[in-house]
Amino acid sequence: MRRFSWFNATSLTLGFAFLYVPMIILVVYSFNESRLVTVWAGFSTRWYGELLRDQAFLDAAWVTVRVAFVSSTIATVLGTMAAYVLVRGGKFMGRTLFSGMIYAPLVMPEVITGLSLLLLFISIGLDRGIFTIILAHTTFSMCYVSVVVSSRLVSFDRSVEEAALDLGCTPFDAFRSVTLPLIAPAVIAGWLLAFTLSLDDLVIASFTAGPSATTLPIKIFSSVRMGVSPEINALSTILIGIVTVGVVTASLVSKRRIVQRERDEKMAGQTA
Amino acid sequence: MTSAAVAGPAEFAPWKDPAQTPLIRFEGVTKRFGDFTAIDNVDLTIYRKEFFALLGPSGCGKTTLMRMLAGFETASEGRITIGGQDMNGIPPNRREVNMMFQSYALFPHLSVWDNIAFGLKRSAMPKDQIPDRVHEMLRLTRLEQFARRKPHQISGGQRQRVALARALAKAPKLLLLDEPLGALDAKLRQQTQFELMDIQEKTETTFVIVTHDQEEAMTVASRVAVMNDGKVIQVDTPARIYETPNSVYVADFIGDVNLIEGNVALKPDGLASLAWAEGAPEIIATAGEGLKDGARAGFVIRPEKVAISAERPEDRNNVVRGRILDIAYLGNISTYHVELPGGQVIKAQTVNNRRLSRRGFTWQDEVWLSWTDTAGLVLAG
Numbered sequence: 001m002r003r004f005s006w007f008n009a010t011s012l013t014l015g016f017a018f019l020y021v022p023m024i025i026l027v028v029y030s031f032n033e034s035r036l037v038t039v040w041a042g043f044s045t046r047w048y049g050e051l052l053r054d055q056a057f058l059d060a061a062w063v064t065v066r067v068a069f070v071s072s073t074i075a076t077v078l079g080t081m082a083a084y085v086l087v088r089g090g091k092f093m094g095r096t097l098f099s100g101m102i103y104a105p106l107v108m109p110e111v112i113t114g115l116s117l118l119l120l121f122i123s124i125g126l127d128r129g130i131f132t133i134i135l136a137h138t139t140f141s142m143c144y145v146s147v148v149v150s151s152r153l154v155s156f157d158r159s160v161e162e163a164a165l166d167l168g169c170t171p172f173d174a175f176r177s178v179t180l181p182l183i184a185p186a187v188i189a190g191w192l193l194a195f196t197l198s199l200d201d202l203v204i205a206s207f208t209a210g211p212s213a214t215t216l217p218i219k220i221f222s223s224v225r226m227g228v229s230p231e232i233n234a235l236s237t238i239l240i241g242i243v244t245v246g247v248v249t250a251s252l253v254s255k256r257r258i259v260q261r262e263r264d265e266k267m268a269g270q271t272a
Numbered sequence: 273m274t275s276a277a278v279a280g281p282a283e284f285a286p287w288k289d290p291a292q293t294p295l296i297r298f299e300g301v302t303k304r305f306g307d308f309t310a311i312d313n314v315d316l317t318i319y320r321k322e323f324f325a326l327l328g329p330s331g332c333g334k335t336t337l338m339r340m341l342a343g344f345e346t347a348s349e350g351r352i353t354i355g356g357q358d359m360n361g362i363p364p365n366r367r368e369v370n371m372m373f374q375s376y377a378l379f380p381h382l383s384v385w386d387n388i389a390f391g392l393k394r395s396a397m398p399k400d401q402i403p404d405r406v407h408e409m410l411r412l413t414r415l416e417q418f419a420r421r422k423p424h425q426i427s428g429g430q431r432q433r434v435a436l437a438r439a440l441a442k443a444p445k446l447l448l449l450d451e452p453l454g455a456l457d458a459k460l461r462q463q464t465q466f467e468l469m470d471i472q473e474k475t476e477t478t479f480v481i482v483t484h485d486q487e488e489a490m491t492v493a494s495r496v497a498v499m500n501d502g503k504v505i506q507v508d509t510p511a512r513i514y515e516t517p518n519s520v521y522v523a524d525f526i527g528d529v530n531l532i533e534g535n536v537a538l539k540p541d542g543l544a545s546l547a548w549a550e551g552a553p554e555i556i557a558t559a560g561e562g563l564k565d566g567a568r569a570g571f572v573i574r575p576e577k578v579a580i581s582a583e584r585p586e587d588r589n590n591v592v593r594g595r596i597l598d599i600a601y602l603g604n605i606s607t608y609h610v611e612l613p614g615g616q617v618i619k620a621q622t623v624n625n626r627r628l629s630r631r632g633f634t635w636q637d638e639v640w641l642s643w644t645d646t647a648g649l650v651l652a653g
Contacts, residue, residue, distance in 0.1 A: 157377065159374070159375050160377045162342075162373070162377065163373055163377035163379070164379075164390070165343075165363070166342060166343075166370055166371045167390050167391035167394060167442070168365045168395055170365055177390075264425045268426050
């Protein structure tokens with residue numbers, strides 16, 4: 001193995017420091033005894049306990065999870081349908097226009113999306129609350145789902161669907177029993193993306209949330225404005241932990257699948 | 273079943289029997305994609321139990337013709353009937369037609385077993401009979417030990433057999449095969465051609481195969497339709513397509529051929545003579561269909577029907593003298609490229625049936641080429 005040169009070692013250290021030092025500080029201070037965030041007063045898990053007793057935070061977390069779950073599920077259904085029609089629908093009037101328009105919300109500044117939804121909700125007299133946040137999140141995350149799913153559909157061998165029709169499937173049955181299982185990885189990826197986008201979102205949620213429903217990002221942001229509390233650090237550390245476990249699991253699963261696939265192909269080669 | 277009793281396997285020719293009704297009938301079928309005419313006024317009949325090949329270069333419309341039978345395309349004009357029933361407006365899932373796709377189109381998420389059972393589960397077959405039928409198909413295609421594997425866990429040749437088993441499982445009236453052997457290597461392809469013929473005979477299914485490989489069409493098919501630019505040029509048995517092509521296009525497309533152009537004069541006994549060069553003796557050959565006296569025409573002759581000799585043969589009308597330009601030694605046969613005084617090059621083929629490197633002729637030798645009156649054909653331009 002080649003030895004690390006000084007230059008490589010330095011750039012590696014700097015790069016990773018840039019990415020992770022802020023997070024490490026946050027994690028370390030979440031175990032701080034002191035109420036003052038920047039003064040170290042010894043190790044303690046006190047703020048985690050406080051956090052679990054703070055009903056407002058727990059409510060916000062519960063709202064966030066519900067919003068993310070419901071909106072990403074609806075967005076996945078709608079986004080997959082849109083992708084299917086745009087890729088498979090053949091030529092129809094305005095298809096290019098529609099395909100272009102589905103990407104527009106991806107580049108639209110969130111402030112504008114949030115503001116326009118707010119105006120819409122006010123003009124139709126919809127009370128802002130958890131329902132409006134779900135609507136707003138579905139709106140912007142279904143574009144992401146549709147982009148992910150349509151890229152999978154484009155690379156997909158059309159004749160597999162035709163084979164299903166040929167063997168007696170109705171178009172719907174062919175979609176359910178062949179197309180859907182084959183695009184499932186993209187659909188799941190789309191759902192996860194929509195879920196994380198919804199968990200993350202602060203801007204659109206703050207436009208569309210009402211007094212009855214506050215999401216976790218809004219709650220964190222508003223409490224930080226009054227001064228950073230150690231509770232926030234504890235909460236952030238929990239979130240980092242969840243994300244880390246998720247990412248590591250996902251990469252282990254995909255690694256195992258690659259190994260399995262290689263073994264299968266070797267087996268196919270031997271029996272040829 | 274009655275046709276087998278009448279004709280028997282030795283003489284299977286329902287297209288000659290006026291009492292037979294065809295299974296498939298194309299009547300004036302035209303298919304347009306926008307401004308492009310993919311199929312141009314095609315009339316075609318295919319009989320029960322035939323192994324029918326659609327042959328032509330890529331883009332000639334053969335795949336479109338097949339996709340119309342499967343129900344993936346609808347005719348812009350004309351009528352297609354299968355078993356007397358007009359197929360217009362009947363979707364693929366309600367046709368007793370199954371297709372084996374060029375890419376095989378196996379369902380990657382299902383095992384070999386489930387791939388084969390896929391169509392059966394969507395048919396009227398009672399559930400308890402499905403395993404028996406799948407097993408029968410696995411046995412027919414010699415795949416028993418791979419039933420639990422997924423498509424990516426088996427080899428290319430095995431995938432091809434799964435695709436065949438899946439398409440045959442529902443015992444369709446008609447099986448369509450789109451370039452079924454295209455992805456296999458040469459040796460496996462030859463072996464599989466015979467397997468296909470065997471399976472076709474065993475199952476007594478009507479097969480329609482699309483191919484651009486003329487050897488494959490000649491090997492497997494009872495009749496071949498040669499297509500070009502959306503038109504069917506000739507439909508006949510492989511032997512007749514080869515021996516009596518109806519046009520210069522067909523003669524040129526199937527196998528190797530020498531072509532000489534000239535002016536034709538019709539003669540008695542179905543012969544024609546062709547004036548093709550100043551001072552050269554006229555060529556005498558069998559007259560093809562639709563030949564007009566005095567018109568431009570092409571004389572076609574297969575290289576193996578041209579004899580090459582050092583001495584002038586006495587008993588033949590068609591004799592030309594030339595010089596050997598090139599020799600292609602292919603092991604079993606040798607092809608001599610002989611240049612005539614006018615610059616025309618004629619290919620003559622001889623079988624190397626003696627194991628000798630002592631060849632009669634070498635480069636630059638002056639030789640005589642000759643052929644009988646019936647060896648070649650004069651065809652309308």
